[in-house]
Amino acid sequence: MQRDAIISRASDYAKEGGLAADLSRLVAYRSISQSEGKPEDLMAYLTDEMQPRLADMGFQTEISDNPRAGGAPLLLATRHEGDDLPTVLIYGHGDVCNGEAHRWREGLDPFLLKQEGDRLYGRGTADNKIQHLINIKALDLLIKTTGRLGFNAKIILEMAEETGSFGLREFFEAKRNALQADVLIASDGPRLAADTPTMFMGSRGGMSFDLVVNLREGDHHSGNFGGLLADPVIILSHAIATIVDRRGQIQIPEWRPTSLTPEIRAALKDLPPRRHDADWGEADLSPSERVFGWNSMAVLAISAGNIAAPQNAISGSARATCQLRFVVGTDMDDILPALRRHLDAHGFSMVEVRPGRGEAFKATRFSPDHPWVKFVEQSVAASSGKAPHVLPNLAGSLPNDAFTDILGLPTVWIPHSHAECGQHGPNEHALLSIAEEGMRIMTALFLDIADKATNLKRGS
Known part of the structure; x- marks a missing residue:
């Protein structure tokens, strides 16, 4: 009682x-x-x-x-x-x-x-x-x-x-x-x-990082210099597109975990589905496997120029703040080195990788x-x-x-x-x-x- x-x-x-x-x-x-x-x-x-x-x-x-x-x-x-x-x-x-x-x-x-x-x-x-x-x-x-x-x-x-x-x-x-x-x-x-x-x-673990393309000081007139000066926003966009494909599937082999075992899949099998987009994430995984058993990358913010008042100019630099959420089976110490190797291999040596300001969480x-x-x-x-x-x-x-x-x-x-x-x-x-x-x-x-x-x- x-x-x-x-x-x-x-x-x-x-x-x-x-x-x-x-x-x-x-x-x-x-x-x-x-x-x-x-x-x-x-x-x-x-x-x-x-x-x-x-x-x-x-x-x-x-x-x-x-x-x-x-x-x-x-x-x-x-x-x-x-x-x-x-x-x-x-x-x-x-x-x-x-x-x-x-x-x-x-x-x-x-x-x-x-x-x-x-x-x-x-x-x-x-x-x-x-x-x-x-x-x-x-x-x-x-x-x-x-x-x-x-x-x-x-x-x-x-x-x-x-x-x-x-x-x-x-x-x-x-x-x-x-x-x-x-x-x-x-x-x-x-x-x-x-x-x-x-x-x-x-x-899941979490690690944030910045991708930075810094080509020159200041902005330059898009008419006078369009077609002559490289656009850091376009370069950064293409660099990100090599990391994940159009449906967000990770393309860096070291970022694809090895821990989605049959036992983990069985544990996730009968869970109710979360709100999700059917054409987003790892194609051959269930929604529960994507969010609890796999890694995902997000672009948290991206910056170049002034979106509130765009000018007719080519930006001198561009930056994206990104984050990898990762499960056990991902080598945390190799996340950023693997990213560096990947960008270099795809011809993006001009893209700088900077560690995020916050602490990383371990999976x-x-x-x-x-x-x-x-x-x-x-x-x-x-x-x-x-x-x-x-x-x-x-x-x-x-x-x-x-x-x-x-x-x-x-x-x-x-x-x-x-x-x-x-x-x-x-x-x-x-x-x-x-x-x-x-x-x-x-x-x-x-x-x-x-x-x-x-x-x-x-x-x-």
């Missing part, structure tokens, strides 16, 4: 406005880690909001400077209830992308929460403030109701995920002992389908057969009444390698967002219906961990 009452309280927290009220305060922090941001706003999110909240829950908290110069702070919170109990590590990031208020539709402000039906609009609603709020509040309900968790918990909050988790790995190396745990259970990214819980155990996968994964899957299925979609990896990128490679942890991610949430763009929003179900799922999961704590500690 107490279990049902706690889960009911978790549901009411979302249904009766408590979650929206708490989220409204979080969204109001302009905790931007990109170009629009200010360091004091990143720190304020931790000192003014998260540290007091976690201290009230009985956690010992410590805010640390980033080990890399210019990096954002990190918060580590610990609640230890017994040496014989398992320790769950929980992760979240309080930083957000640039607000870009001018791109949001009329009536919306990226840092002012607004509810419209099931939708909660604001920067960070989906990525990632609502997600770690749900998990922390689920812990809080257990503590407030029963006086204990029934397991040990550690929470790491970073403020630089949107810039590649700058300094996180160095922090983990320095704090390895303090971060020791039995499992990572965290939330980020979207569900595969809005009405069904999703679990994933890794993520990771963790076995879906691990006991912790199976335990979480059974709990989610029982509390939601639905078999969750279990993915070998997320299509997006996360700092999962910090947990698997440095801390040696099994990693289980349970997202509380959906694919059409608008993260990283205008009109970002969360769905209250997913948040309510997320509150029930996470509260039930933590209750299950407490109930089976002895066996889980022994099994780990």
Whole structure:
């Protein structure tokens, strides 16, 4: 009866406005880690909001400077209830992308929460403030109701995920002992389908880079010099066309992964399809295989001249910012060298390759057969009444390698967002219906961990 009452309280927290009220305060922090941001706003999110909240829950908290110069702070919170109990590590990031208020539709402000039906609009609603709020509040309900968790918990909050988790790995190396745990259970990214819980155990890697063609200083009259001076935009366009074909299929052999095994294909076989263009991506792969089992390149931005007021001139230079999302089975260290070799072989030695400004994410996968994964899957299925979609990896990128490679942890991610949430763009929003179900799922999961704590500690 107490279990049902706690889960009911978790549901009411979302249904009766408590979650929206708490989220409204979080969204109001302009905790931007990109170009629009200010360091004091990143720190304020931790000192003014998260540290007091976690201290009230009985956690010992410590805010640390980033080990890399210019990096954002990190918060580590610990609640230890017994040496014989398992320790769950929980992760979240309080930083957000640039607000870009001018791109949001009329009536919306990226840092002012607004509810419209099931939708909660604001920067960070989906990525990632609502997600770690749900998990922390689920812990809080257990503590407030029963006086204990029934397991040990550690929470790491970073403020630089949107810039590649700058300094996180160095922090983990320095704090390895303090971060020791039995499992990572965290939330980020979207569900595969809005009405069904999703679990994933890794993520695609991500690496950004610039392609630059710089031929001369200044622009030159297109009449006087057309046909005489090489056009850097045309050169850059043809260079990109050698990297991917007209349907986006990768043409660099080293960028085509070797890890789409029969086992991975079987795991992806019965997933519902994502929104996709039928004539885009690797032709002989299913939509799920394209996004979860293969690599993709995107041109994020391209620049030459003034698109708002074009002049009759040949540009002196052109630049494209590109990104490769890649799965396990791609040699991360050879991505840019392979690109350089490819461009040279196709006669584009004049195209410069520059590494991106943000940190690159490593591709990771963790076995879906691990006991912790199976335990979480059974709990989610029982509390939601639905078999969750279990993915070998997320299509997006996360700092999962910090947990698997440095801390040696099994990693289980349970997202509380959906694919059409608008993260990283205008009109970002969360769905209250997913948040309510997320509150029930996470509260039930933590209750299950407490109930089976002895066996889980022994099994780990």
